[in-house]
Ligand SMILES: Nc1ncnc2c1ncn2[C@@H]1O[C@H](COP(=O)(O)OP(=O)(O)O)[C@@H](O)[C@H]1O
């Protein structure tokens with residue numbers, strides 16, 4: 317009754333994940349055969365017990381039957397244990413494999429993918445779905461097979477005791493298919509909504525965690541609570557809808573099974589008393605087997621929801637797997653930058669039809685420094701994000717040594733670029749780990765040199781554990797300026813020929829900035845640099861300054877030239893100079 321096509325479809329899709337463990341999976345499944353079959357044996361023995369012991373009053377069976385029952389259930393117990401061990405083992409393995417593949421996929425996702433998703437949705441789709449997909453699929457398969465084999469043998473017992481009654485009992489069971497079908501659509505809709513609500517709730521937790529300072533300082537607790545309540549209510553409503561859909565199912569199924577019992581009792585009475593075609597023992601054994609056959613109907617509602625949930629999880633997982641890696645890898649290996657970077661009529665939009673960059677063209681020769689200045693929101697960070705291909709251009713092209721950066725392997729391209737952002741992410745772990753960022757064999761001396769360059773050596777030296785100091789998740793133990801200097805130090809350690817500084821000193825005070833600026837000047841020596849500066853005083857020596865406004869280059873030239881023009885740059889300079 318459960319072999320409708322989505323089930324087969326789900327297993328076919330999951331097969332690559334099941335395959336490596338197919339032997340144990342099969343073993344687990346095979347073990348369910350006797351577990352199911354033994355159910356029927358117990359029912360079958362009721363017939364001689366009734367006819368021989370109760371009706372004919374012979375005592376031969378009085379001792380045998382209890383022993384048989386105990387033996388069978390003991391064996392069943394051992395088999396149930398073994399089967400559930402293998403099935404859980406396989407289920408956990410599959411969950412791990414799916415999670416790992418999903419995580420690889422997550423890591424390969426384009427930055428834009430993360431712009432479009434909430435953190436809650438990521439958690440649910442990449443982590444929880446794996447569990448749901450494989451865990452319940454395996455459990456349900458086990459349940460299904462056990463019930464399937466017990467159904468076969470129980471049906472055998474039914475037929476053996478009375479074929480007429482068996483037709484009635486099994487025929488009534490077929491009625492179950494209709495309500496199952498009816499409930500499915502309703503269920504899917506509510507479950508989709510439930511999924512969305514679940515992701516929303518996760519996002520709130522995440523906001524409560526990451527935004528706790530803002531929440532406290534703006535006393536946003538009531539608002540957060542309000543948001544939370546609203547989402548909980550949505551979740552509650554969805555859950556109730558799911559439960560309503562299925563408890564209705566349970567009632568119908570309950571009715572159908574009672575109908576079957578009623579028909580069998582009615583017709584069975586006739587067969588015993590009028591046509592004398594079956595013995596009372598056969599009848600009792602029949603009813604026992606039939607009750608066993610019908611028993612799973614009681615829990616079918618829950619199982620059905622569980623199965624639908626896992627089908628939907630599988631759907632979502634495969635949607636993720638089928639997603640193109642939005643960023644396509646090139647084939648050329650960039651081994652050395654020889655000439656420089658060129659933007660050729662580059663345009664870009666984060667969201668369709670809303671161009672953030674229009675027709676940007678400029679070049680940076682090897683060893684040159686180019687500065688981007690202009691009002692905030694103009695598109696400076698966007699330009700710098702395009703170079704390591706955090707996003708891909710929507711028009712025009714970016715060339716390094718005359719080759720489109722899309723033609724280089726991402727790995728080689730990015731290995732030539734060091735970026736210091738305005739807001740730098742630090743990983744939980746030690747200062748050492750955050751400086752090396754995965755680079756092997758960075759010497760102790762190189763670490764300290766980088767710290768000296770970033771003017772952070774004294775601070776690190778003052779810490780008890782020095783380089784091995786844990787800095788907490790996101791570097792919570794450090795000040796904004798210290799975090800920024802760690803980011804600068806790691807750019808030194810990366811020692812890449814292209815350096816992108818996106819307001820890299822914005823979190824520093826004037827004094828620290830002056831010192832770090834010297835370090836940055838050192839970092840910029842002999843490298844190709846794109847620097848976005850909030851303080852114009854720091855970029856006066858740049859080879860070229862581009863003034864970016866609303867996605868366009870409105871002025872370009874050296875500091876002195878631009879000042880002479882008395883245009884936008886001059887105006888910016890004037891306002892900063894005055895303050
Ligand atoms: N991830 C994003 N998704 C959609 N729009 C964005 C995103 N990041 C930036 N923008 C928009 O792009 C424009 C340029 O932003 P940005 O390059 O950060 O400017 P700047 O660095 O010059 O201050 C802004 O209008 C901003 O709202």
Ligand SMILES: [Mg+2]
Pocket residue numbers: 696697698818
């Ligand atoms: Mg910016």
